[in-house]
Amino acid sequence: MTSAPPAQSPLATAHAQLAVAVRHLGYDEGLHANLATPRREIHVSVPLRMDSGEVRLFHGYRVQHNVSRGPGKGGLRYHPDVDIDEVRALAMWMTWKCAIVDLPYGGAKGGVDIDPRRHSLSELERVTRRYTSEIMPLIGPDTDIMAPDMGTDEQTMAWVMDTYSVNRGYTIPGVVTGKPIAVGGSLGRGTATSAGIVHVTEAALRSAGEVLEGRTVAIQGFGKVGSHAAQIFERRGARVVAVSDVEGGVRSEDGLDVARLVGHVAATGSVTGFEGGDPISNAELLALDVDVLVPAAIQGVIDDATAHDVRARLVVEGANGPTTTAGDAVLAAKGVTVVPDVLANAGGVVVSYFEWVQANQAYWWTEREIAEKLEHRMVTAYDDVAEHARRDGLSLRDAALTIGVKRVAEAHKTRGLYP
Ligand SMILES: NC(=O)c1ccc[n+]([C@@H]2O[C@H](COP(=O)([O-])OP(=O)(O)OC[C@H]3O[C@@H](n4cnc5c(N)ncnc54)[C@H](O)[C@@H]3O)[C@@H](O)[C@H]2O)c1
Numbered sequence: 054m055t056s057a058p059p060a061q062s063p064l065a066t067a068h069a070q071l072a073v074a075v076r077h078l079g080y081d082e083g084l085h086a087n088l089a090t091p092r093r094e095i096h097v098s099v100p101l102r103m104d105s106g107e108v109r110l111f112h113g114y115r116v117q118h119n120v121s122r123g124p125g126k127g128g129l130r131y132h133p134d135v136d137i138d139e140v141r142a143l144a145m146w147m148t149w150k151c152a153i154v155d156l157p158y159g160g161a162k163g164g165v166d167i168d169p170r171r172h173s174l175s176e177l178e179r180v181t182r183r184y185t186s187e188i189m190p191l192i193g194p195d196t197d198i199m200a201p202d203m204g205t206d207e208q209t210m211a212w213v214m215d216t217y218s219v220n221r222g223y224t225i226p227g228v229v230t231g232k233p234i235a236v237g238g239s240l241g242r243g244t245a246t247s248a249g250i251v252h253v254t255e256a257a258l259r260s261a262g263e264v265l266e267g268r269t270v271a272i273q274g275f276g277k278v279g280s281h282a283a284q285i286f287e288r289r290g291a292r293v294v295a296v297s298d299v300e301g302g303v304r305s306e307d308g309l310d311v312a313r314l315v316g317h318v319a320a321t322g323s324v325t326g327f328e329g330g331d332p333i334s335n336a337e338l339l340a341l342d343v344d345v346l347v348p349a350a351i352q353g354v355i356d357d358a359t360a361h362d363v364r365a366r367l368v369v370e371g372a373n374g375p376t377t378t379a380g381d382a383v384l385a386a387k388g389v390t391v392v393p394d395v396l397a398n399a400g401g402v403v404v405s406y407f408e409w410v411q412a413n414q415a416y417w418w419t420e421r422e423i424a425e426k427l428e429h430r431m432v433t434a435y436d437d438v439a440e441h442a443r444r445d446g447l448s449l450r451d452a453a454l455t456i457g458v459k460r461v462a463e464a465h466k467t468r469g470l471y472p
Contacts, residue, residue: 061377063142063352069378071145074454077447084462091141092159093117097187099165101180104173112136113184115163117197118144121464124195125161126151126402128202128231129209131177135164139352143202146373147402149457150395154434156406159461161197163188169204181209185216192217194227194413200405201231203351206277207243211236226412230405239408240420242401245427246371247281249400251289252431253392254345254369260439261390266290269343271304271365273297273335274350275324278371278398280315282347287311291345296324297338298350303330304341339363348375355380363389370394385448393450395457396438403430 061069068089075085094116101109114137117125127147130140140162148160165184169177191197199213210232217228226237234240241248255265270291272279275298283293293311295304300323303309310329317327325332339346339354340362348354349371355363360376360383368384369392370376376384376391384391404427411417418426442452 060353060356061379062138063374064138066353066374066377067142067145070450070454071458073451074458077445077451077455078459078462080462084465087465088119088458088462089145091116091118091144092120093191094137094141095188095191096137097184099167099180099184099187101167101176101183103176111165111167111180113163113165113187114140115188115191115197116140116144116161117191118160118162119148119461119465120159120196121461121468122152122159123157124159124193125197126156126158126200126405127161127163127197128200129205129213130162130164130202131167131169131180131204131209132164133166133168135166140164142352143373146395148461149454150399151402152457152460153395153438153453154399154403154430155460156402158198158402158406162202163199164202167204174208177209178212181205181212182216185213186220189217189220192228194225194409198227198405198409199229200401201277203276207231207233207238210238227409230408230412231401232408237408237412239404239411239423240418241423241427242404242408243277244281244285245404246278246398246401247285248424248427249403249431250278250282250347250349250369250371250397251285252400252428253397253435254286254347254367255289256432256435256439257367257369257390257392267292268345269294270345270347271295271338271341271343272347272349272371273302273338273354273375274348274372275314275318276350278401279347279349280318282349282371283309283311284315294343295330295333295338295341297333297335298324301325302333302335302338303327304333304338305330336362341365345369347371351375353377355384357383360384360387363387365389367392370397373398381448381450391448391450392435393453396434396449396453399434400427400431403427
Protein backbone atom coordinates (compact mmCIF):
# COMPACT_ATOMS: atom_id res chain seq x y z
CA MET A 54 0.00 0.00 0.00
CA THR A 55 1.43 3.43 -0.92
CA SER A 56 0.77 6.28 1.44
CA ALA A 57 -0.36 9.68 0.10
CA PRO A 58 2.38 12.33 -0.12
CA PRO A 59 2.31 14.76 2.82
CA ALA A 60 0.05 17.76 2.19
CA GLN A 61 1.82 21.08 1.68
CA SER A 62 1.63 23.12 4.88
CA PRO A 63 0.18 26.64 4.73
CA LEU A 64 3.59 28.03 5.70
CA ALA A 65 5.30 26.16 2.84
CA THR A 66 2.64 27.53 0.47
CA ALA A 67 3.12 31.08 1.78
CA HIS A 68 6.92 30.83 1.48
CA ALA A 69 6.71 29.45 -2.06
CA GLN A 70 4.42 32.33 -3.09
CA LEU A 71 6.74 34.90 -1.53
CA ALA A 72 9.76 33.36 -3.31
CA VAL A 73 8.06 33.85 -6.70
CA ALA A 74 7.35 37.53 -5.96
CA VAL A 75 10.88 38.12 -4.63
CA ARG A 76 12.37 36.55 -7.75
CA HIS A 77 10.17 38.69 -9.98
CA LEU A 78 11.14 41.84 -8.06
CA GLY A 79 14.86 40.91 -8.09
CA TYR A 80 15.32 41.39 -4.32
CA ASP A 81 18.46 40.11 -2.59
CA GLU A 82 18.63 37.35 0.01
CA GLY A 83 18.73 39.70 2.99
CA LEU A 84 15.53 41.45 2.02
CA HIS A 85 13.92 38.09 1.19
CA ALA A 86 14.79 36.77 4.65
CA ASN A 87 13.40 39.92 6.24
CA LEU A 88 10.13 39.65 4.33
CA ALA A 89 9.81 35.94 5.12
CA THR A 90 10.35 36.24 8.88
CA PRO A 91 7.85 37.43 11.51
CA ARG A 92 8.86 40.54 13.47
CA ARG A 93 7.44 39.18 16.73
CA GLU A 94 5.59 36.15 17.95
CA ILE A 95 4.26 35.02 21.27
CA HIS A 96 3.31 31.52 22.46
CA VAL A 97 1.05 31.36 25.51
CA SER A 98 -0.52 28.66 27.65
CA VAL A 99 -4.28 29.02 27.98
CA PRO A 100 -5.67 27.02 30.90
CA LEU A 101 -9.44 26.65 30.88
CA ARG A 102 -11.65 25.74 33.83
CA MET A 103 -14.40 23.71 32.16
CA ASP A 104 -18.01 23.96 33.34
CA SER A 105 -17.47 20.54 34.96
CA GLY A 106 -14.67 21.95 37.17
CA GLU A 107 -11.94 20.02 35.27
CA VAL A 108 -9.01 22.12 34.01
CA ARG A 109 -7.73 21.71 30.44
CA LEU A 110 -4.75 23.36 28.78
CA PHE A 111 -4.78 24.92 25.31
CA HIS A 112 -2.01 26.63 23.34
CA GLY A 113 -2.33 30.16 22.00
CA TYR A 114 -0.26 32.17 19.55
CA ARG A 115 -0.06 35.70 18.19
CA VAL A 116 2.29 36.49 15.33
CA GLN A 117 3.07 39.96 13.97
CA HIS A 118 4.57 39.20 10.61
CA ASN A 119 5.33 42.74 9.48
CA VAL A 120 4.62 46.23 10.85
CA SER A 121 6.47 48.40 8.32
CA ARG A 122 3.28 49.99 6.94
CA GLY A 123 1.40 50.28 10.25
CA PRO A 124 0.08 48.26 13.20
CA GLY A 125 -0.38 44.52 12.89
CA LYS A 126 -3.85 43.50 11.72
CA GLY A 127 -5.33 40.04 11.58
CA GLY A 128 -7.89 37.57 12.80
CA LEU A 129 -8.09 35.19 15.72
CA ARG A 130 -8.72 31.53 14.83
CA TYR A 131 -10.13 28.81 17.09
CA HIS A 132 -9.50 25.40 15.56
CA PRO A 133 -8.01 22.19 17.00
CA ASP A 134 -5.30 22.10 14.27
CA VAL A 135 -3.99 25.62 14.97
CA ASP A 136 -0.20 25.63 15.44
CA ILE A 137 2.53 28.25 15.25
CA ASP A 138 3.38 27.56 11.59
CA GLU A 139 -0.24 27.95 10.48
CA VAL A 140 -0.47 31.25 12.37
CA ARG A 141 2.82 32.41 10.78
CA ALA A 142 1.44 31.67 7.31
CA LEU A 143 -1.84 33.44 7.99
CA ALA A 144 0.01 36.45 9.43
CA MET A 145 2.21 36.67 6.33
CA TRP A 146 -0.83 36.57 4.04
CA MET A 147 -2.35 39.40 6.08
CA THR A 148 0.74 41.54 5.42
CA TRP A 149 0.43 41.20 1.64
CA LYS A 150 -3.38 41.51 1.74
CA CYS A 151 -3.35 44.81 3.63
CA ALA A 152 -0.73 46.17 1.23
CA ILE A 153 -2.63 45.02 -1.89
CA VAL A 154 -5.78 46.91 -0.84
CA ASP A 155 -3.52 49.74 0.38
CA LEU A 156 -4.43 49.81 4.07
CA PRO A 157 -2.05 51.42 6.59
CA TYR A 158 -1.49 48.11 8.36
CA GLY A 159 1.03 45.34 8.69
CA GLY A 160 -0.01 41.71 9.01
CA ALA A 161 -0.70 39.63 12.11
CA LYS A 162 -2.71 36.59 13.16
CA GLY A 163 -3.61 34.71 16.31
CA GLY A 164 -5.00 31.34 17.19
CA VAL A 165 -5.88 28.88 19.94
CA ASP A 166 -5.95 25.10 19.37
CA ILE A 167 -9.49 24.71 20.67
CA ASP A 168 -12.54 23.29 18.88
CA PRO A 169 -15.29 25.84 19.64
CA ARG A 170 -18.02 23.37 18.70
CA ARG A 171 -17.11 21.26 21.74
CA HIS A 172 -17.36 24.06 24.31
CA SER A 173 -20.11 26.02 26.01
CA LEU A 174 -20.38 29.78 25.58
CA SER A 175 -19.07 30.35 29.11
CA GLU A 176 -16.02 28.14 28.44
CA LEU A 177 -15.33 30.06 25.23
CA GLU A 178 -15.63 33.33 27.13
CA ARG A 179 -13.10 32.17 29.74
CA VAL A 180 -10.65 30.92 27.10
CA THR A 181 -10.94 34.21 25.18
CA ARG A 182 -10.39 36.37 28.26
CA ARG A 183 -7.41 34.30 29.42
CA TYR A 184 -5.82 34.29 25.94
CA THR A 185 -6.35 38.06 25.67
CA SER A 186 -4.78 38.77 29.03
CA GLU A 187 -1.77 36.56 28.15
CA ILE A 188 -1.08 38.43 24.88
CA MET A 189 -2.08 41.86 26.27
CA PRO A 190 1.45 43.37 26.15
CA LEU A 191 1.53 42.84 22.38
CA ILE A 192 -1.89 44.08 21.23
CA GLY A 193 -3.60 47.47 21.14
CA PRO A 194 -5.26 49.90 18.72
CA ASP A 195 -1.86 51.30 17.67
CA THR A 196 0.11 48.05 17.74
CA ASP A 197 -1.96 45.02 16.73
CA ILE A 198 -5.69 44.85 16.05
CA MET A 199 -7.64 41.59 16.12
CA ALA A 200 -10.71 40.47 14.15
CA PRO A 201 -12.79 37.28 13.84
CA ASP A 202 -11.57 34.33 11.77
CA MET A 203 -12.53 30.66 11.65
CA GLY A 204 -14.23 29.58 14.87
CA THR A 205 -14.54 33.07 16.36
CA ASP A 206 -17.18 35.76 15.87
CA GLU A 207 -18.31 39.20 16.96
CA GLN A 208 -19.06 37.96 20.48
CA THR A 209 -15.45 36.76 20.77
CA MET A 210 -14.30 40.24 19.74
CA ALA A 211 -16.56 41.85 22.36
CA TRP A 212 -14.88 39.69 25.07
CA VAL A 213 -11.40 40.61 23.79
CA MET A 214 -12.31 44.30 23.74
CA ASP A 215 -13.83 44.14 27.22
CA THR A 216 -10.87 42.25 28.73
CA TYR A 217 -8.39 44.68 27.20
CA SER A 218 -10.42 47.75 28.20
CA VAL A 219 -11.07 46.63 31.79
CA ASN A 220 -7.35 46.05 32.28
CA ARG A 221 -6.48 49.47 30.84
CA GLY A 222 -9.22 51.16 32.87
CA TYR A 223 -11.25 52.71 30.04
CA THR A 224 -13.09 51.60 26.89
CA ILE A 225 -10.82 51.04 23.88
CA PRO A 226 -12.97 49.88 20.95
CA GLY A 227 -10.11 50.15 18.40
CA VAL A 228 -8.25 47.10 19.79
CA VAL A 229 -10.54 44.79 17.79
CA THR A 230 -12.67 44.99 14.67
CA GLY A 231 -15.61 42.83 13.70
CA LYS A 232 -17.26 43.56 17.05
CA PRO A 233 -21.02 43.95 17.63
CA ILE A 234 -22.60 47.27 16.58
CA ALA A 235 -23.62 47.85 20.23
CA VAL A 236 -19.97 48.25 21.26
CA GLY A 237 -18.66 50.20 18.27
CA GLY A 238 -18.80 47.70 15.42
CA SER A 239 -19.25 48.94 11.88
CA LEU A 240 -22.30 48.51 9.72
CA GLY A 241 -21.49 46.09 6.91
CA ARG A 242 -18.53 44.35 8.63
CA GLY A 243 -20.37 41.05 9.08
CA THR A 244 -20.91 40.66 5.33
CA ALA A 245 -17.82 42.54 4.08
CA THR A 246 -15.58 39.57 3.20
CA SER A 247 -18.42 37.97 1.26
CA ALA A 248 -19.43 41.21 -0.48
CA GLY A 249 -15.79 41.66 -1.53
CA ILE A 250 -15.71 38.12 -2.95
CA VAL A 251 -18.75 38.93 -5.07
CA HIS A 252 -17.22 42.27 -6.23
CA VAL A 253 -14.02 40.60 -7.46
CA THR A 254 -16.01 37.78 -9.07
CA GLU A 255 -18.01 40.37 -11.00
CA ALA A 256 -14.81 42.22 -11.93
CA ALA A 257 -13.17 39.00 -13.17
CA LEU A 258 -16.24 38.07 -15.24
CA ARG A 259 -16.45 41.62 -16.57
CA SER A 260 -12.86 41.50 -17.79
CA ALA A 261 -13.82 38.35 -19.74
CA GLY A 262 -16.85 40.20 -21.22
CA GLU A 263 -19.33 38.35 -19.01
CA VAL A 264 -21.85 39.15 -16.28
CA LEU A 265 -22.61 37.39 -13.00
CA GLU A 266 -26.33 37.07 -13.66
CA GLY A 267 -27.24 33.49 -14.59
CA ARG A 268 -23.78 32.08 -13.74
CA THR A 269 -23.57 28.96 -11.55
CA VAL A 270 -21.65 29.07 -8.26
CA ALA A 271 -20.49 26.36 -5.82
CA ILE A 272 -19.27 27.34 -2.36
CA GLN A 273 -17.26 25.20 0.06
CA GLY A 274 -17.83 26.34 3.67
CA PHE A 275 -21.08 27.79 4.95
CA GLY A 276 -19.78 29.81 7.88
CA LYS A 277 -19.48 33.59 8.12
CA VAL A 278 -17.86 33.93 4.70
CA GLY A 279 -19.59 31.18 2.71
CA SER A 280 -23.16 31.72 3.93
CA HIS A 281 -23.15 35.46 3.27
CA ALA A 282 -21.43 34.96 -0.08
CA ALA A 283 -24.21 32.53 -1.05
CA GLN A 284 -26.86 35.09 -0.14
CA ILE A 285 -25.16 37.95 -2.01
CA PHE A 286 -24.46 35.81 -5.10
CA GLU A 287 -28.14 34.84 -5.17
CA ARG A 288 -29.26 38.47 -4.77
CA ARG A 289 -27.01 39.45 -7.70
CA GLY A 290 -28.71 36.93 -9.96
CA ALA A 291 -26.24 34.03 -9.83
CA ARG A 292 -27.43 30.45 -9.27
CA VAL A 293 -25.90 28.90 -6.12
CA VAL A 294 -26.00 25.23 -7.11
CA ALA A 295 -24.01 23.69 -4.23
CA VAL A 296 -22.68 24.49 -0.76
CA SER A 297 -20.97 22.43 1.92
CA ASP A 298 -19.61 22.51 5.44
CA VAL A 299 -17.45 20.21 7.53
CA GLU A 300 -20.28 17.63 7.70
CA GLY A 301 -20.94 17.43 3.93
CA GLY A 302 -22.87 19.36 1.28
CA VAL A 303 -26.07 19.84 -0.71
CA ARG A 304 -26.65 20.57 -4.38
CA SER A 305 -29.50 21.54 -6.65
CA GLU A 306 -29.05 22.07 -10.37
CA ASP A 307 -31.91 24.62 -10.34
CA GLY A 308 -30.21 26.63 -7.61
CA LEU A 309 -30.57 26.25 -3.84
CA ASP A 310 -33.08 28.40 -1.97
CA VAL A 311 -30.37 30.10 0.10
CA ALA A 312 -32.71 31.84 2.59
CA ARG A 313 -34.37 28.51 3.42
CA LEU A 314 -30.95 26.86 3.68
CA VAL A 315 -29.80 29.53 6.16
CA GLY A 316 -32.90 28.73 8.25
CA HIS A 317 -32.08 25.01 8.08
CA VAL A 318 -28.50 25.67 9.26
CA ALA A 319 -29.77 27.87 12.11
CA ALA A 320 -32.07 25.03 13.20
CA THR A 321 -29.72 22.04 12.73
CA GLY A 322 -26.16 23.42 12.72
CA SER A 323 -25.30 22.03 9.26
CA VAL A 324 -26.26 22.26 5.58
CA THR A 325 -26.59 18.46 5.49
CA GLY A 326 -30.12 17.09 5.56
CA PHE A 327 -31.53 20.13 3.73
CA GLU A 328 -34.62 18.99 1.85
CA GLY A 329 -34.25 21.49 -0.99
CA GLY A 330 -31.27 19.65 -2.51
CA ASP A 331 -29.42 16.35 -2.88
CA PRO A 332 -26.47 15.32 -0.70
CA ILE A 333 -22.98 15.88 -2.10
CA SER A 334 -19.52 15.39 -0.59
CA ASN A 335 -16.90 18.14 -0.27
CA ALA A 336 -14.75 16.37 -2.90
CA GLU A 337 -17.69 16.23 -5.32
CA LEU A 338 -18.44 19.92 -4.76
CA LEU A 339 -14.89 20.91 -5.73
CA ALA A 340 -15.27 18.92 -8.97
CA LEU A 341 -18.65 20.37 -10.06
CA ASP A 342 -19.04 21.77 -13.55
CA VAL A 343 -19.83 25.35 -12.48
CA ASP A 344 -18.82 28.80 -13.67
CA VAL A 345 -17.47 29.93 -10.29
CA LEU A 346 -16.00 27.84 -7.45
CA VAL A 347 -15.54 29.59 -4.09
CA PRO A 348 -13.50 27.62 -1.54
CA ALA A 349 -14.48 29.40 1.70
CA ALA A 350 -13.58 26.90 4.43
CA ILE A 351 -10.01 25.77 5.13
CA GLN A 352 -6.56 25.78 3.55
CA GLY A 353 -5.03 23.22 1.22
CA VAL A 354 -8.23 21.76 -0.28
CA ILE A 355 -7.17 22.31 -3.92
CA ASP A 356 -3.92 20.36 -4.18
CA ASP A 357 -2.22 18.46 -6.99
CA ALA A 358 -4.74 15.61 -6.56
CA THR A 359 -8.02 17.57 -6.38
CA ALA A 360 -7.02 20.35 -8.81
CA HIS A 361 -7.20 17.87 -11.72
CA ASP A 362 -10.91 17.40 -10.96
CA VAL A 363 -11.79 21.12 -10.84
CA ARG A 364 -14.11 21.97 -13.74
CA ALA A 365 -14.97 25.58 -12.76
CA ARG A 366 -13.56 28.25 -15.08
CA LEU A 367 -13.06 30.71 -12.26
CA VAL A 368 -11.89 29.96 -8.70
CA VAL A 369 -12.38 32.81 -6.23
CA GLU A 370 -10.53 32.09 -2.98
CA GLY A 371 -12.71 33.01 0.00
CA ALA A 372 -10.59 30.95 2.42
CA ASN A 373 -6.96 31.73 3.17
CA GLY A 374 -4.59 29.38 1.36
CA PRO A 375 -7.13 26.96 -0.16
CA THR A 376 -4.83 26.18 -3.12
CA THR A 377 -1.38 24.62 -2.69
CA THR A 378 1.53 25.53 -4.99
CA ALA A 379 1.13 22.27 -6.93
CA GLY A 380 -2.65 22.78 -7.10
CA ASP A 381 -2.05 26.25 -8.52
CA ALA A 382 0.19 24.86 -11.27
CA VAL A 383 -2.45 22.28 -12.25
CA LEU A 384 -5.18 24.94 -12.40
CA ALA A 385 -2.95 27.24 -14.47
CA ALA A 386 -2.19 24.43 -16.94
CA LYS A 387 -5.95 23.81 -17.29
CA GLY A 388 -6.59 27.50 -18.00
CA VAL A 389 -8.59 28.07 -14.80
CA THR A 390 -8.46 31.69 -13.60
CA VAL A 391 -7.77 31.97 -9.86
CA VAL A 392 -8.57 35.18 -7.98
CA PRO A 393 -6.16 34.73 -5.04
CA ASP A 394 -7.12 34.90 -1.37
CA VAL A 395 -4.97 37.96 -0.64
CA LEU A 396 -7.20 39.89 -3.05
CA ALA A 397 -10.50 37.98 -3.08
CA ASN A 398 -11.14 37.86 0.67
CA ALA A 399 -9.71 41.30 1.51
CA GLY A 400 -13.20 42.84 1.91
CA GLY A 401 -13.21 41.85 5.58
CA VAL A 402 -10.04 43.70 6.44
CA VAL A 403 -11.12 46.69 4.32
CA VAL A 404 -14.26 47.18 6.41
CA SER A 405 -12.25 46.34 9.55
CA TYR A 406 -10.12 49.32 8.61
CA PHE A 407 -13.27 51.43 8.19
CA GLU A 408 -14.42 50.23 11.64
CA TRP A 409 -11.07 51.16 13.21
CA VAL A 410 -11.13 54.62 11.57
CA GLN A 411 -14.69 55.17 12.81
CA ALA A 412 -13.81 53.95 16.33
CA ASN A 413 -10.75 56.22 16.49
CA GLN A 414 -12.80 59.22 15.34
CA ALA A 415 -15.94 58.22 17.30
CA TYR A 416 -17.93 59.11 14.19
CA TRP A 417 -20.05 56.54 12.36
CA TRP A 418 -20.66 56.21 8.64
CA THR A 419 -23.85 54.99 6.97
CA GLU A 420 -24.18 51.48 5.58
CA ARG A 421 -24.37 52.91 2.08
CA GLU A 422 -21.12 54.88 2.48
CA ILE A 423 -19.39 51.73 3.69
CA ALA A 424 -20.77 49.56 0.87
CA GLU A 425 -19.68 52.11 -1.77
CA LYS A 426 -16.20 52.58 -0.31
CA LEU A 427 -15.76 48.79 -0.05
CA GLU A 428 -16.78 48.19 -3.66
CA HIS A 429 -14.48 50.97 -4.85
CA ARG A 430 -11.47 49.52 -2.95
CA MET A 431 -12.09 45.97 -4.13
CA VAL A 432 -12.65 46.85 -7.78
CA THR A 433 -9.65 49.24 -7.82
CA ALA A 434 -7.42 46.56 -6.27
CA TYR A 435 -8.71 43.95 -8.75
CA ASP A 436 -8.08 46.26 -11.72
CA ASP A 437 -4.53 47.07 -10.47
CA VAL A 438 -3.72 43.39 -10.07
CA ALA A 439 -5.29 42.39 -13.42
CA GLU A 440 -3.42 45.18 -15.24
CA HIS A 441 -0.13 44.18 -13.61
CA ALA A 442 -0.77 40.52 -14.52
CA ARG A 443 -1.47 41.42 -18.17
CA ARG A 444 1.56 43.72 -18.43
CA ASP A 445 4.07 41.30 -16.90
CA GLY A 446 2.54 38.02 -18.08
CA LEU A 447 1.83 36.84 -14.52
CA SER A 448 -1.03 34.95 -12.90
CA LEU A 449 -3.37 37.05 -10.77
CA ARG A 450 -1.77 35.48 -7.68
CA ASP A 451 1.79 36.31 -8.68
CA ALA A 452 0.74 39.84 -9.71
CA ALA A 453 -1.12 40.44 -6.43
CA LEU A 454 1.78 39.11 -4.35
CA THR A 455 4.26 41.20 -6.33
CA ILE A 456 2.25 44.38 -5.69
CA GLY A 457 1.84 43.60 -1.97
CA VAL A 458 5.45 42.54 -1.37
CA LYS A 459 6.78 45.57 -3.26
CA ARG A 460 4.70 48.01 -1.17
CA VAL A 461 5.93 46.43 2.07
CA ALA A 462 9.56 46.36 0.87
CA GLU A 463 9.33 50.02 -0.18
CA ALA A 464 8.05 51.04 3.27
CA HIS A 465 10.81 48.99 4.84
CA LYS A 466 13.54 50.54 2.65
CA THR A 467 12.20 54.09 3.03
CA ARG A 468 12.09 53.85 6.82
CA GLY A 469 15.66 52.50 6.89
CA LEU A 470 17.14 50.03 9.32
CA TYR A 471 17.33 50.87 13.03
CA PRO A 472 19.91 51.41 14.49
N1 LIG B 1 -14.38 35.87 8.63
C1 LIG B 1 -13.72 36.70 7.83
O1 LIG B 1 -13.98 37.92 7.76
C2 LIG B 1 -12.62 36.20 6.94
C3 LIG B 1 -11.89 37.11 6.20
C4 LIG B 1 -10.91 36.66 5.30
C5 LIG B 1 -10.70 35.29 5.17
N2 LIG B 1 -11.41 34.41 5.92
C6 LIG B 1 -11.15 32.97 5.73
O2 LIG B 1 -12.32 32.34 5.24
C7 LIG B 1 -12.36 30.99 5.71
C8 LIG B 1 -13.66 30.74 6.45
O3 LIG B 1 -13.74 31.65 7.55
P1 LIG B 1 -15.11 31.93 8.31
O4 LIG B 1 -14.87 33.16 9.09
O5 LIG B 1 -16.28 31.81 7.39
O6 LIG B 1 -15.11 30.68 9.33
P2 LIG B 1 -16.37 30.01 10.05
O7 LIG B 1 -15.81 29.29 11.21
O8 LIG B 1 -17.46 31.00 10.25
O9 LIG B 1 -16.88 28.95 8.95
C9 LIG B 1 -16.06 27.93 8.47
C10 LIG B 1 -16.90 27.00 7.58
O10 LIG B 1 -16.04 26.02 6.98
C11 LIG B 1 -16.54 24.73 7.25
N3 LIG B 1 -15.43 23.78 7.33
C12 LIG B 1 -14.50 23.67 8.31
N4 LIG B 1 -13.67 22.64 8.03
C13 LIG B 1 -14.08 22.13 6.85
C14 LIG B 1 -13.64 21.06 6.03
N5 LIG B 1 -12.61 20.30 6.42
N6 LIG B 1 -14.31 20.81 4.88
C15 LIG B 1 -15.35 21.56 4.50
N7 LIG B 1 -15.82 22.60 5.23
C16 LIG B 1 -15.20 22.85 6.38
C17 LIG B 1 -17.29 24.86 8.56
O11 LIG B 1 -18.22 23.81 8.75
C18 LIG B 1 -17.97 26.22 8.33
O12 LIG B 1 -19.12 26.07 7.52
C19 LIG B 1 -11.09 30.81 6.56
O13 LIG B 1 -10.05 30.31 5.73
C20 LIG B 1 -10.76 32.23 6.99
O14 LIG B 1 -9.39 32.39 7.30
C21 LIG B 1 -12.37 34.82 6.80
